[in-house]
Amino acid sequence: MTVIAYRSGVMACDSCWASNGTQNVSATKIIRLSSGGLLGSAGDNDIRALVDLVDKIRSPSQLPSRRSLAETRISCEALLAFKSGDVWMISTGGHDDAGYPIDDDADYGCWPAATIGGYAAAGSGADYALAAMDAGASARQAVEIACRRNIHCRLPVHTVKLLVKTK
Numbered sequence: 001m002t003v004i005a006y007r008s009g010v011m012a013c014d015s016c017w018a019s020n021g022t023q024n025v026s027a028t029k030i031i032r033l034s035s036g037g038l039l040g041s042a043g044d045n046d047i048r049a050l051v052d053l054v055d056k057i058r059s060p061s062q063l064p065s066r067r068s069l070a071e072t073r074i075s076c077e078a079l080l081a082f083k084s085g086d087v088w089m090i091s092t093g094g095h096d097d098a099g100y101p102i103d104d105d106a107d108y109g110c111w112p113a114a115t116i117g118g119y120a121a122a123g124s125g126a127d128y129a130l131a132a133m134d135a136g137a138s139a140r141q142a143v144e145i146a147c148r149r150n151i152h153c154r155l156p157v158h159t160v161k162l163l164v165k166t167k
Contacts, residue, residue, distance in 0.1 A: 001152035002029055003125030004040035004079050005139040006087050006114060009162045011038045011079065012139040014125065014147050016154035017045055028158035033057075036083040038162055042123030043076035043092075050076055050092065060088055063110040069093070070108060077122045079113055081162050087114035089122060125150035 004013045015026035030040045033055045041047050049072035053064045059082065069092045078090045093108030113120035119139070121129035125146030132142040140159050147153045 002042040002123040003121065003129050003143050003146040003150065003153045004029065004042055004123050005119070005121045005129040005133065005142040005146075006038075006040070006079050006081055007119035007133055007139040007142070009085065009164055010139045010159055011040050011081055011162065012143040012157055012159045013040050014143055014153040015156050015158065016152065018152075019045070023154060026154065026156070028160070030158060030160045032160060036163055038081040038160055039078055040122070041076050041078040044074040047074060047076050047078070049074055050078065050090070054080060054090070058082065059084070060086060060110070060112075063088065063090070066109045069110075079120055079122050083162065083164060085162070085164055086112070087120050089113040089120065123153070125153040
């Protein structure tokens with residue numbers, strides 16, 4: 001229940017952190033990893049297990065396996081932006097409240113995210129954010145638009161700039 005968008009070196013997110021259908025805090029959902037990359041997540045509020053898996057990863061060849069993602073026992077969809085500018089989608093699949101997989105055929109794994117147009121979005125507001133970026137919106141503007149249309153996304157918008165690797 002969120003929206004994460006990435007475009008042109010900027011990751012943006014909404015602020016809605018909820019539990020049992022009630023927003024209980026407004027905070028960013030973007031973490032700068034020790035590798036210098038950015039991780040923006042939608043889904044479970046507590047993603048420490050995922051952060052532990054990806055914190056030091058510097059290239060897509062080091063991404064975790066589907067099994068490792070499933071073993072986190074969280075339900076999360078995330079965007080991982082590397083310092084190189086590559087952006088990947090990470091999905092841990094659906095899990096029940098006890099952390100067990102809901103569906104063994106769940107869509108989980110890692111795949112390139114920013115392939116069409118060079119931008120990406122994740123979360124319940126992703127469709128609105130992608131359509132906004134199709135029309136030329138920045139990541140921030142795309143999240144603002146998603147917040148106006150998706151009932152699970154809330155202002156204010158937070159943005160974090162990727163510190164791109166220079167050659």
